[in-house]
Amino acid sequence: MVKVAPSMLSADFSDLGKELVRVEKAGADWAHLDVMDGIFVPNITFGPPVIKAIRKCSGIVFDAHLMIQDPIRYVDAFADAGCDLITVHCEAEGDIHGAITKIKSHGLKAGISINPETDVSVMEPYMGEVDLVLVMTVHPGFGGQSFIADCVPKITWSKEWAKAHGKDIMVSVDGGINGETAKVCVDAGVDILVAGSYMFKQPDMAATIADWHSRF
Numbered sequence: 001m002v003k004v005a006p007s008m009l010s011a012d013f014s015d016l017g018k019e020l021v022r023v024e025k026a027g028a029d030w031a032h033l034d035v036m037d038g039i040f041v042p043n044i045t046f047g048p049p050v051i052k053a054i055r056k057c058s059g060i061v062f063d064a065h066l067m068i069q070d071p072i073r074y075v076d077a078f079a080d081a082g083c084d085l086i087t088v089h090c091e092a093e094g095d096i097h098g099a100i101t102k103i104k105s106h107g108l109k110a111g112i113s114i115n116p117e118t119d120v121s122v123m124e125p126y127m128g129e130v131d132l133v134l135v136m137t138v139h140p141g142f143g144g145q146s147f148i149a150d151c152v153p154k155i156t157w158s159k160e161w162a163k164a165h166g167k168d169i170m171v172s173v174d175g176g177i178n179g180e181t182a183k184v185c186v187d188a189g190v191d192i193l194v195a196g197s198y199m200f201k202q203p204d205m206a207a208t209i210a211d212w213h214s215r216f
């Protein structure tokens, strides 16, 4: 069954703990946490102290998506904050192999993410080391953008790479996911659907998650 990971970027930041509980009660598999540094992407969100604070509110899996330069600097802090998976970008500056090794040294799952304009050849050197690939289907930085369908072949490529190399790699998709684009990604082989604005706009989030779980 495909996992559903609402992106807390679209939650009410004035009551993040309560929003997290709402997501968990709605039946979400993971909570997706978008960390932005204002340098790798032109927006700033939250960091380890906020994640540590909301960790007390729920036991749901924390799927941290680090849109930050030189991510190795903060791996220990995000691990200490209670993240379960930590994903870094293949385009980020710094020692990305080292960041992945450090994430795994904490006993956490490591992911690599790829931007729409980046070729899979940039991500390939990390494929043998990661547990998850996060395919961006929008330019990272903001919620509510339109799905870029040209990125979908990267989902298929990642699943095929994993199969060809005998690796168990989860593939997640992030950006512009709604009921229709989710289907396109599931048909391409995706394992996790990250959805922000669409999910938080639903009058009944639990019904939408249940619908996705039954359809996908």
Ligand code: DX5
Residues within 6 Å of the ligand: 007, 008, 009, 010, 032, 034, 065, 138, 139, 140, 141, 142, 143, 144, 145, 174, 175, 176, 177, 194, 195, 196, 197, 198
């Ligand atoms: C964008 C973030 C996404 C974002 C997706 O940089 O990585 O996780 O929350 O938002 P939607 O689903 O609205 O495109």
Ligand code: ZN
Residues within 6 Å of the ligand: 007, 032, 033, 034, 065, 174, 194
């Ligand atoms: Zn994200």
